[in-house]
Amino acid sequence: MITSPRILTWMIALCLPSTLYAAEPIDHDAALEAYFDHQTSQIELETIARLESDVQYKDEQETYRKQLASMLGLSPMPERTPLKPVVTGEIEEETFTVKNLQFQASPGLYVTANLYLPKNTEKPAPAILYVCGHSNNKKDGISYGNKVGYQHHGIWYAQNGYVCLMIDTIQLGEFQGIHHGTYSKGMWWWNARGYTPAGVEAWNGIRSIDYLQSLPEVDPERIGVTGRSGGGAYSWWIAALDKRIKAAVPVAGITSMRNHIVDDCIEGHCDCMFQVNSEAWDFPMISALVAPRALLITNTDKDSIFPLDGVMDVYWKTKMVYEHFGAEKNLGIAIAEGPHKDTQRLQVNEFEWFDRHLKHSDEQAQPAEKLYEPEQLRVFHELPADEITSTIHDSFVPMAEPPELTTAKEWQEYARNTHEQLSTNSFAHWPVTPTKPIFIDLKSTVTNLIRELTLRFDSQTHVPLTLSVLESASRNPTDPVTVTLHIVDEEPNKENRKEFLPDSPQEISMIFTPRGLGSNQWSGDEKKQNHIRRRFALIGQSLDSMRVWDIMAAIRLVRQTFQDQDVELIVDASGNQAINALYANLMLDHPVDQLVLKDIPTSHMQGPTYLNVLRILDIPQALALAAQNTPINLDGEVAGVLDFYKQLQKLEGVSLKPIQTSDQDVTSVNELDSVDICQIENASDEPDSPLTIEEPENLDMKTFGGSQFWSDIHFFRDFRIQQNVFTQHCRLLDNRNVRYEYGEFDACVAKLEEIRVEQELKPMSGEAVILLHGILRSASSFTPLKKSLEEQGYMVFAANYPSTKITIEQAAADLQKIIDSLEGVETIHLVGHSMGGLVIRAWFGLPGSESIAQQLIGKVVMLGTPNHGAEMADFFDKFPPFHWLMGKAGSQLRTMDETIDKLPIPTVPFGVIAGARGSNSNGYNPMIPGDDDGTVTVASTNLEGMTDFYSFPCLHLYLMRDKRAITAIENFLKTESFTLENETPTNT
CATH class of the missing domain: 3.40.50.1820 (Alpha/Beta hydrolase fold, catalytic domain)
Incomplete structure (x- = not known):
């Protein structure tokens, strides 16, 4: 150069x-550590500069509040639609009543709650919004919500003259939403969307205040908020954003940026604890937004995820702002001995603070106790079909729509504004x-x-x-x-x-x-x-x-x-x-x-x-x-x-x-509609050989096939649309593999609609089964099973996908397209052989799949699926031909690859069928330990939460064709059991 x-x-x-420095090898780990320390120091200095200026902070506090709302995905603030509260049950005690309650913070965004109402007290009474931390309360697969774990707080408040509304979070509530998008689920688009579950929790809290203020039992001017751990964080968001909160006690819910970034505390916290920090705030910026209202910061001294030094750092910096307002008496700090735990001492500090600031009382509080079984506090016995709580991350923060521009001036203005927004909101730091x-x-x-x-x-x-x-x-x-x-x-x-x-x-x-x-x-x-x-x-x-x-x-x-x-x-x-x-x-x-x-x-x-x-x-x-x-x-x-x-x-x-x-100027050349990709599959593999593609006619003859190049992505009765894995062109085929259309997907859909009208094909309905083959196999491997299921009255769609050319995750995305195409079908069952079962599991991790599964997916059956990896893949991974033949998905099948361990478990009833030589044998394959089907061990097929398990002597390659497996699948789809009542199982 x-x-x-x-x-x-x-x-x-x-x-x-x-x-001299250049000669030293680069230690990138040390450089990264220094980078984060340096960046944190810069943020700390900027935060102090904002907080220590008396006049500037008072003038800017409302601007900061708007910035926090934006970082929580609440700008603009969602519409305050009718709450539609419904009481689903009550518990009467001598001194208070508990109501099991649900309301909608936004349409379909259900909030489950328990409302504790005191008896024989003057009205209107002060009220406490209690937002729960991460308490998992499940019995027999039913989630009763984290409100069950914190019930003793609500009981104490009601016994002491407070109305207390205790709400579930979107994760660990009765609905099972997600707090771990970037923490463990790879949903980095949350950051791109500006989404954080903290924003939903804050919004649910704001709407909870709306509900409390609508109650005649509540004094709307005496409302406090509290919660512990995750609930402590939500208390910060709510109190900072909503000035209707007159007193706040976030318990173990905040610490310094340095603790999170430099001291590794971030690794102990899920996404609900953080705003999308596009303003690069240290955490005292949030606590300071509560000033000059009553605020008690409380924590234990041995809390490993909210260390004491960071908690005190937040306190001292917040105190500067309270001094600006002359409200030092409204800020408190209470540190109790102990670990990260809901201790009685923390509770007493919390209770006495609210007594002092909402009831003007200095009586000594007594510890609280739990009284109820989870079933007594349950709100929903059947979750509503229109709920979006469990998938709220898909819609809470809307994406920008492409602008409709009509003039060059509008384009120039859009370009200038967009560049500015990127500079200030995406690349500001x-x-x-x-x-x-x-x-x-x-x-x-x-x-x-x-x-x-x-x-x-x-x-x-x-x-x-x-x-x-x-x-x-x-x-x-x-x-x-x-x-x-x-x-x-x-x-x-x-x-x-x-x-x-x-x-x-x-x-x-x-x-x-x-x-x-x-x-x-x-x-x-x-x-x-x-x-x-x-x-x-x-x-x-x-x-x-x-x-x-x-x-x-x-x-x-x-x-x-x-x-x-x-x-x-x-x-x-x-x-x-x-x-x-x-x-x-x-x-x-x-x-x-x-x-x-x-x-x-x-x-x-x-x-x-x-x-x-x-x-x-x-x-x-x-x-x-x-x-x-x-x-x-x-x-x-x-x-x-x-x-x-x-x-x-x-x-x-x-x-x-x-x-x-492809060397064509899109401003002057039409889309390559005339290319039939079937011919590409038979082109020379030599890298320098020229490729000539001619336009074929749609003749009444089979295509050239190419099962490892095409994915089925759309079905209607005996017709399907496939997409080429390399070129993305599509083709419309019937069940004889005769091609009717090629080119763009929309063209194939239009041709299919034309066929539907010409042949007067009826819409689809009833139950359907999607069959997914294993690696290197094709849909034809399911022919006996497909025929048998169709005789049982099911609509059956045996799907092809290029298993050696795409990853498990990409195959799951194509499965989603198939599911989307089955319009009119009431229930869809999924059956997968070998890797096909892993594709099904991967589908359950796609955005929006939980809602689809709840409404549409019936049962899942896996045959010989290596749910913990395939030892044979480990063995052959050493040889280059394995990678040439099996592609990326082959590597994902290894036991040492982390892909399979991260796949979700189906949320619908699912059964596992395994080939096994017998309990007293070492299996068919001496190269792998334990009983096996020649390819996958019986132990690897097992999956936590399976509804039923069935094994019999059979090799891996023939599992999906074996009559015993076919009968077992039909039984499971009907009864959730592989064997009918009074039928003798053939398990080995």
């Missing part, structure tokens, strides 16, 4: 002060001013006339990164040069290095991995990497947004290095890094000359994640914005992602650079 004497001299001169990084030469070699350099530079303080350079040793330093900056997840190895070699002497190839990738990786397992990502979000950044910064820094450095030369700069990237490169170019003052983006995700719902980005725009709009200055070449799936760009091109006065796909 750098061969001219002048440039070499310049680089060496710049590097001299750092030569980049360094204030870019540093001028320098290259430090770590290594230089020349092999086969190719010079390879390894360079180091700092993207920002405490972020050391490396960049590799490949260039011809014969390059003329005075001639124009083309530099291609490849943004990759992993540096090239010996096998793929040739892909990055320059094609001519005047081309330079640079290979760059942003932070946390390739040689810049941090140590630790997937769980550790997950919590690193969560730390970025809590300091107002995201890991992906900082990778965008790294790419910008690399681009600036390349331009700086070649500032005196005629250079064309191209950025090439794939997948998530392609989108990171897209935004880097979009946010740069000096964009690159061309973007080459491959296999891009079409939405930030799949990645990458920037805070709040989906509240601003999505990837289709980002492509159009980048095309204002830079030509773009797209390689891979582009269906739909360019619709917005095409609409803009039709507007008079709008001029955008071309976006090309």
Whole structure:
């Protein structure tokens, strides 16, 4: 890359002060630790600056309140729709009444609660909103809600003259929502949507205050809020946002940013404890919003997830604000001895604080006791069909809609506003001013006339990164040069290095991995990497947004290095890094000359994640914005992602650079509707051989097949639509595999509708069964089972999917498309053989699947499914042909791969069938321990929570065709048992 004497001299001169440091190996773990410490210190200083200024804080408090609402996904605040409260049961005691209650904070967002009403007390009475912490109360698979675990608090308040409304949370309530989206479920789109369950809990609390104020028994001017642990955090949100709260006691619910980021406390907390911290607040900013109202901060001194030093840090900084208001008497601190536990001493502190500030009483409180069994406090005996509580994360924070623009002026205004919103809401916490990084030469070699350099530079303080350079040793330093900056997840190895070699002497190839990738990786397992990502979000950044910064820094450095030369700069990237490169170019003052983006995700719902980005725009709009200055070449799936760009091109006065796909300019070439992908499957595998695709006719003959290239994604009776795994083109087939249409999905759907009308096909109804085959198999392996089930009256859809070309998760996404297509069917059962069972499990983890399962899915049967991994996959994993043959999914089947362990367990009745040689044998396969079917051990097929289990002597390959398995499946779909009553089982 750098061969001219002048440039070499310049680089060496710049590097001299750092030569000793450059020789040291980079410790990325230590650098990351220093980075988080530095960022936390900056946030602490900014927080103190806001809080210590008397006049400024008072003037800005309402602005801060609005910012908190936005970070909780409550800006704009949802509509206050009718609560529709319903009492479903009552318990009468001598001094109080308990009502089992439900209301809707928003339509379908049900809140289950217990209302404790005192008797023989003056009215209206003070009221306490009690928000519960993480208490799991389940019996026989029924969740009674965390309100059951905290009932003694409500009892005490009612016995002492308070109305107390105790509400369940969306997780661990009677409804089973999610608090662990980024914590353990990989739902990073929560950050992109600006969603946190903390926002829902805050909204439910605000609506609970609405309900309390509607009661004649309640004094609307004397309402307090409290809760412990998770409930302590929700108490902060509610008290900070809603000034109707006159006294608050958050118990063990807050600590400092330093505790979370530097001292690892974040690893003990789920997502409900945090706002989407796009303002980069330390936690005293939240507690200060309660000022000047009554606030007691209380905790135990040995709480490992809310350490005492952090709690006191919050207290002292909050005290500054109470002093600004002259309200020091309204702030208290109570520390009791003990661990993170709901101790009696904490309760007494809480009770006495409310007595003092809501009843003006200083009587000594007595500890509380539980009185009721969980069943007595249950609200719903059957959950309502219209509930969205369990899936509220899918809808609580709306995504930005693509704008409808009609003039060039509107487009220009949209582009300007969008850039500003990205700067202030998604990328606000980049360094204030870019540093001028320098290259430090770590290594230089020349092999086969190719010079390879390894360079180091700092993207920002405490972020050391490396960049590799490949260039011809014969390059003329005075001639124009083309530099291609490849943004990759992993540096090239010996096998793929040739892909990055320059094609001519005047081309330079640079290979760059942003932070946390390739040689810049941090140590630790997937769980550790997950919590690193969560730390970025809590300091107002995201890991992906900082990778965008790294790419910008690399681009600036390349331009700086070649500032005196005629250079064309191209950025090439794939997948998530392609989108990171897209935004880097979009946010740069000096964009690159061309973007080459491959296999891009079409939405930030799949990645990458920037805070709040989906509240601003999505990837289709980002492509159009980048095309204002830079030509773009797209390689891979582009269906739909360019619709917005095409609409803009039709507007008079709008001029955008071309976006090309497959070497075609989309502004002048129609979609490739005429391509029949069937012929691609039989094309030469030689990488350099030309491929000619001709347009075929829809003849009354079978297709060329290609079961490992096509996914079934849509069914209607005997017709199905398949999608090619590589090109994404679709084809419409009947049950004889005769093709009726090809091209875009919409064209296939339209043709299917035409057939439905012509043949007068009736709508579907009744019960359906979807059959999913194992790896390397096809739907035809289910032929005997399909025929038998159809004779039993079921509609049966044996689905093909390219098991060796896609992952288990991708196959689950295609299963969702099939389920969506079965319009009119009342119940859908799922049957999977081997990996097909894992695909079914993966489906239960998709967004929205819980609601679908509750309404539509009947039963699940797994046959020979390696629910804990397949030992044979472990064995063959050592041999390269295994990976060529089995693909990514094959690797996921290994026992050491974490994919299977993370798959959810079906939430509907499910049974497991296993092939087994017999209890007294070592199985069919001597290479794996225990009884087995030749491929999967019986132990691996077992899954916690299964409704029934059935095994019999049979090899893995024949399980789905065995008459015993077919009979057992039919029995299970009818009765949830593999054997009918009085039938002798054949289990071994």
